[in-house]
Amino acid sequence: MFKPGTSGNPKGKPKGATNKNTKELRGKISLILNNNIDKVEQDLKQLQPKDRLNVLLQLMKFVIPQLKQVEVEHQEQEHNFTPIIIDFTNEKR
Numbered sequence: 001m002f003k004p005g006t007s008g009n010p011k012g013k014p015k016g017a018t019n020k021n022t023k024e025l026r027g028k029i030s031l032i033l034n035n036n037i038d039k040v041e042q043d044l045k046q047l048q049p050k051d052r053l054n055v056l057l058q059l060m061k062f063v064i065p066q067l068k069q070v071e072v073e074h075q076e077q078e079h080n081f082t083p084i085i086i087d088f089t090n091e092k093r
Helices: 020-035 037-046 049-060
Strands: none
Touching: 020 037, 037 049
């Protein structure tokens, strides 16, 4: 077998790769919704607007990828820019 702390895949799961179970679950939910879309629409129309929005937001989690916070580092650098001055007044200096 493997030594403690190691595995058969030293690089690990690729970043952003979908878990097999998650992918399968999303497919089943999609199939259920597609096969019952008329009934789902009827049920949604019967809900209060607030509840309808809540259901739609919950369902979107399975369709739209969730955004993650990203930290950006910026290093200040000194720039030597020469300003360009454009005078539109036709006055001479």
